[in-house]
Amino acid sequence: MKRIGVFICWCGSNIAATVDIEKAMAAARTMPGVVHVDQNKYTCSGIGQAMIRGAIKEHKLDRVVVSACSPRMHENTFRKTVEAAGLNPYYLEIANIREQCSWVHKDKEAGTDKAISLIRTAVAKASRNEALFATEMPIERRALVIGGGIAGIQAALDIADAGYEVDVVEKEPSIGGRMAQLDKTFPTLDCSACILTPKMVDVSQHEKINLITYSEIEKVEGYVGNFTVTIRNKARSVDMEKCTGCGDCTAKCPSKVESEFDVGLVKRKAIYTPFPQAVPNKPAIDRANCRWFKSGKCKVCQKVCPADAIDYEQEDRLVTARYGAIVVASGFDTHKLDKYGEYAYGKHPDVITSLEFERLLNASGPTGGKILRPSNGQTPKNVAFIQCVGSRDKAKGNPYCAKVCCMYTAKHAILLSEKIPGAKAFVFYIDVRTPGKDYEEFYNRAYEEYGATYIKGSVSKVFPDGEQLIVRSVDALSGALIELVVDMVVLATSVDARSDAKELAQKLSITTNAHNFFNEAHPKLRPVETHTAGIFLAGACQGPKDIPETVAQASAAAAKVTVLLNKKSLLSNPSVAEVNLKLCSGDMSCMVVCPYGAITEKMIEERRGRDMIKRRVADVNSALCQGCGACTVACRPGAINLKGFTNEQILAEVDAICL
Amino acid sequence: MKVTTDKINSNLISEVEEISGQKVSACFQCAKCTGGCPVVWAMDIYPHQVLRYAQLGLADELLNSKTLWICAACQTCDSRCPRGVDIPKVIEALRLILLRAKGGNYLHPNDLPAKVLENAPQQGLVSAFRKYAK
Numbered sequence: 168m169k170r171i172g173v174f175i176c177w178c179g180s181n182i183a184a185t186v187d188i189e190k191a192m193a194a195a196r197t198m199p200g201v202v203h204v205d206q207n208k209y210t211c212s213g214i215g216q217a218m219i220r221g222a223i224k225e226h227k228l229d230r231v232v233v234s235a236c237s238p239r240m241h242e243n244t245f246r247k248t249v250e251a252a253g254l255n256p257y258y259l260e261i262a263n264i265r266e267q268c269s270w271v272h273k274d275k276e277a278g279t280d281k282a283i284s285l286i287r288t289a290v291a292k293a294s295r296n297e298a299l300f301a302t303e304m305p306i307e308r309r310a311l312v313i314g315g316g317i318a319g320i321q322a323a324l325d326i327a328d329a330g331y332e333v334d335v336v337e338k339e340p341s342i343g344g345r346m347a348q349l350d351k352t353f354p355t356l357d358c359s360a361c362i363l364t365p366k367m368v369d370v371s372q373h374e375k376i377n378l379i380t381y382s383e384i385e386k387v388e389g390y391v392g393n394f395t396v397t398i399r400n401k402a403r404s405v406d407m408e409k410c411t412g413c414g415d416c417t418a419k420c421p422s423k424v425e426s427e428f429d430v431g432l433v434k435r436k437a438i439y440t441p442f443p444q445a446v447p448n449k450p451a452i453d454r455a456n457c458r459w460f461k462s463g464k465c466k467v468c469q470k471v472c473p474a475d476a477i478d479y480e481q482e483d484r485l486v487t488a489r490y491g492a493i494v495v496a497s498g499f500d501t502h503k504l505d506k507y508g509e510y511a512y513g514k515h516p517d518v519i520t521s522l523e524f525e526r527l528l529n530a531s532g533p534t535g536g537k538i539l540r541p542s543n544g545q546t547p548k549n550v551a552f553i554q555c556v557g558s559r560d561k562a563k564g565n566p567y568c569a570k571v572c573c574m575y576t577a578k579h580a581i582l583l584s585e586k587i588p589g590a591k592a593f594v595f596y597i598d599v600r601t602p603g604k605d606y607e608e609f610y611n612r613a614y615e616e617y618g619a620t621y622i623k624g625s626v627s628k629v630f631p632d633g634e635q636l637i638v639r640s641v642d643a644l645s646g647a648l649i650e651l652v653v654d655m656v657v658l659a660t661s662v663d664a665r666s667d668a669k670e671l672a673q674k675l676s677i678t679t680n681a682h683n684f685f686n687e688a689h690p691k692l693r694p695v696e697t698h699t700a701g702i703f704l705a706g707a708c709q710g711p712k713d714i715p716e717t718v719a720q721a722s723a724a725a726a727k728v729t730v731l732l733n734k735k736s737l738l739s740n741p742s743v744a745e746v747n748l749k750l751c752s753g754d755m756s757c758m759v760v761c762p763y764g765a766i767t768e769k770m771i772e773e774r775r776g777r778d779m780i781k782r783r784v785a786d787v788n789s790a791l792c793q794g795c796g797a798c799t800v801a802c803r804p805g806a807i808n809l810k811g812f813t814n815e816q817i818l819a820e821v822d823a824i825c826l
Numbered sequence: 827m828k829v830t831t832d833k834i835n836s837n838l839i840s841e842v843e844e845i846s847g848q849k850v851s852a853c854f855q856c857a858k859c860t861g862g863c864p865v866v867w868a869m870d871i872y873p874h875q876v877l878r879y880a881q882l883g884l885a886d887e888l889l890n891s892k893t894l895w896i897c898a899a900c901q902t903c904d905s906r907c908p909r910g911v912d913i914p915k916v917i918e919a920l921r922l923i924l925l926r927a928k929g930g931n932y933l934h935p936n937d938l939p940a941k942v943l944e945n946a947p948q949q950g951l952v953s954a955f956r957k958y959a960k
Contacts, residue, residue: 564908624858
């Protein structure tokens, strides 16, 4: 008979308010094998853990059940506790009476009954728990950063400076991302290019960093310390070795399309570098819009190229590389405005998005940094800024706050008045949110020093009136109806997850929230990790955030990566599948369902009667097995078991609930 | 006009929410409804204020306002509300609260000759019961 100790946690009032601890303790004492029962207000605390260690020694416990919160929260904590007292860490069993009981029930009597049931289940399993031993695995000391915006750039630089090789995969022809599109940055108004482009150069010149631009992630296999990633190098149609970046091809190219970098305000060529400071500063052919690829005529770029670098025959290449850790820094998209007909975006050229306004402000933008009305090229005098367009809108937009709009709108109001003396900014807001160092002061300056008029009221309609636009709203504070005649309207467009975020999440086996932003492992305590070990998050792919926060998160992710790559080896999860060769019939159902390719077939020789026969059986590669248990379900003879979750253990749990 | 704890704690908001099926507490006062209302010029309390008054429990001010009888239920506000509040339904609920409290139907079905009952449209009859009861 095993000697089981049961420790019931109050979790303050989290559990104790819904579960009668005394009653649960009394019930636990009657369970088979239980020789000791105790309780604690906070079992995870130092005192709580000391209580468990003491009880193991005093009562000679050989199995421990902690009934507390989810194993996701503290299984590791308590495994270490029992290990410190000399037990195998896998002798611990958790009964989750918080997330699966007290948090979801109100009725104390029913909650107590359920908690007792869950404890009985855990006791039944604990009595059958076997010692398991983790093995050591080597680590590939190389990191992959997905995305070459400011988040990816910062993470790559920090990891590389720590001495590890980093590959940065960027899907556009140049790194730089969203920050490269911006003009000035709040709250200090330093120019985005002045602080970003040196970092871009650093990345391109760092001996430990390898830039892989115009490429996308195709497939991710493996596990922490040992990822195998397939990267698609899209055909650039330009030989990067030969190209000198002279730009003759771009100058002569006859095909014009809307520039993504300048958000459609100007045209770019089909052979192009996204912007003048691009890194690498070498063009790519956008085949969908290239005359040669569309009609088989042209080849002008090839004719003018002095380096003979144009290569129409290039094909996409798939490259496979191994990494120990991955940082996802894939950024964000701006919200599509097709559901906001009331703002006349797309109907009137002087209604523009904040990103378009940003390009108008930018010295390398389509107007050379002059704010001009797209309709007639004249200087605007009165400009309305509408905040929360697509944000805080559960009816037809994003229910969440995009976090950056209040600050960039204040910046726009300030820059408008700096660039055009006498110009006036009208900012329509719902609430102004400025939490951040020096942010409130920056916003204060917009209306105190730069004369912006802030109006609490959402704009209901924008419509043209001759050469100008009428903005209709109300000042909710005074109750005065508002009808402004303005020259331009700037919409503070919300922040969305990347349109392909869900796809990338599936490739990486990480999770997303309802809006396709990648989930961190814990919103407070593990903000840069994902639930998939070895994969970390940086920047707006995890949720809307501004540059200071993005850079901080990127450096945090880089720190986590270096901690991982610094380890001598990793301990594997010993909960892997195991084949009972005597029972295995060799029909390989397990191999078919295994999502990790961890099961292969092997031939074994065995004696049958007087003969030696050869027989096919399943073989598990324990380094690849992730312990999902799919094989154990598929196996008809019941020959394959997941260690730590054997059929016997699971059935004991079911019996404990049902019998 | 004065806001007190008693007023805020009154059941006005829950009554309006129950009758209208709309979440009055969801309104965060962006006032987009008022900005686009075509009959706002004739109102004494603006649409966004109707919701605010309801949140604060200002029953007397709300129920005596002209706005309740001016809203044409054109649904412009509803189509733009970022919080998904159907404001005409809220205003209809306020009208119902008022009418139910006043009782005193103008017409009673029993007063009508059977012939009229047979031929008259039901909706028209129901409206007629309370039409002049305000």
